Amino acid sequence: MLPWLLLLICALLCEPAGIPVSDVNLETRPPGGWVMEGSKLVLVCSVANATGNITYFWYRGALGSNLETKIQHSLTAEFEIVEAKSSDAEQYYCAADNGFGPVLSELVDITVRVPVSRPVLTFGDSGTQAVLGDVVELHCETLRGSPPIFYQFYHENVILGSSSAPSAGGASFNFSVTAEHSGNYFCEASNGQGAQRSEVVTLNLTDLSSVPIEAGSSHLSSGVTEWLLGCLGPIAMALIFCYWLKRKLGRQRDDPLRSPPRPVFQESSYLNSPDPRQLQSVYENVNVVSGEDIYSLVYHTQQEMEPAVAQHMRTHGASEFRGSPVC
Structure with missing residues (x-):
């Protein structure tokens, strides 16, 4: 116990x-x-x-x-x-x-x-102005939000397409522009915690067939004018130079200081002279300037001689009275 x-x-x-x-x-x-x-x-x-x-x-x-x-x-x-x-x-x-x-x-x-923030819609490199037939890129991106993020693209409240981004970054949607694609666009972003919508962006279209012909003609005329100026400019300068040179040479010819002397005939003072009009050769140096060239010219004039001198020349020849030309 x-x-x-x-x-x-x-x-x-x-x-x-x-x-x-x-x-x-x-x-x-x-x-x-x-x-x-x-x-x-x-x-x-x-x-x-x-x-x-x-x-x-x-x-x-x-x-x-x-x-x-x-x-x-x-x-x-x-x-x-x-x-x-x-x-x-x-x-x-x-x-x-x-x-x-x-x-x-x-x-x-x-x-x-992290809920998505309000996304931003952009139109790639083309901007909000496009031409018919162009390929336009719509890009939608939200700055904040936990992935994956689901994106939808709208044109006038009609869904164009959708895309998802499994990681950070936005999404894009491409389409070829037709006449019906002008108008307002926006996109939505969502990661399961509520959707956010971007601001509306308007796309404007340009039809090249509607461009006035005058515009093309204006460009053509401008090109022709530039070509003519480029070709005719040197020709005009050459003509002006030739005209100037011609005027200069004309003034030189008209200058009395540069004109050659003319012979002056005088009557003999001897009444009994057998040949009162006999002449004596006289040589002179005259410089003529033409442009940049200078020439030495020899002119010769005839003057009246006395009878005795004329008789002596006939007897002994005129070579005694000739001078050597000066160059």
């Missing part, structure tokens, strides 16, 4: 004071670890079994940056992030301890979804 009593007392003294925590788990609201930017994120830490007061811990990242600590006499506890931001996308876990040592939960990935 005594041994059994001793065993009972020992069992009562050796029994632990409570039940340690077990099966620690971390859940999120909204579920799945997906939360929209600006929305509230709740991290719920729970245990399957435990007694007494339980201390809860919440950690961010694999290295365990402590976010919050709470002591509650319950099997669950919550930690709230009032407005989730894109920087809150991370791994989280929690731990629980009631005096027997902490027990950790598994890691949970949190994804913060």
Whole structure:
């Protein structure tokens, strides 16, 4: 009887004071670890079994940056992030301890979804002015938004086409311009958290067949005028130079200082001269300038001689009176 009593007392003294925590788990609201930017994120830490007061811990990242600590006499506890931001996308876990040592939960990935901002619609390189037959590129892009993003293109509220961007960046849609494509265009962007619509952009079309003929003629006339100026310019300059040279040479010929002297005949004062009109050769040097050339010319004039001189010339020849030309 005594041994059994001793065993009972020992069992009562050796029994632990409570039940340690077990099966620690971390859940999120909204579920799945997906939360929209600006929305509230709740991290719920729970245990399957435990007694007494339980201390809860919440950690961010694999290295365990402590976010919050709470002591509650319950099997669950919550930690709230009032407005989730894109920087809150991370791994989280929690731990629980009631005096027997902490027990950790598994890691949970949190994804913060960023809604799309208002997209911008552009018309590629052609701009908002196009010609019939051109290929126009519509490009729609939103500056913010978590991918994937779905884009739709509209012409006068009618869907032209759609495209998706699995990663960052916009989407494009190409079409060949016809007469029906003038008007207003816009696009929409959505990533499952509401759609955003761009501003309306107007596309204007130009029909080359309607361009006035005078415009083409004007271009042609301008080209012909330029050609004529280029060809006739040198010819006109040459004609002006020739006219100037002709005028200059004419003035030189009319200059009395440059004209050769004319012979002057005088009657002999000797009445008994057998040949009163006999002439004497006289040589003179006259310089004539023509342009840049200078010439030495020899002119010879006849003057009356006395009878005795004329008789002497007939006897001995006129070579005695001739001078040498000067060049």
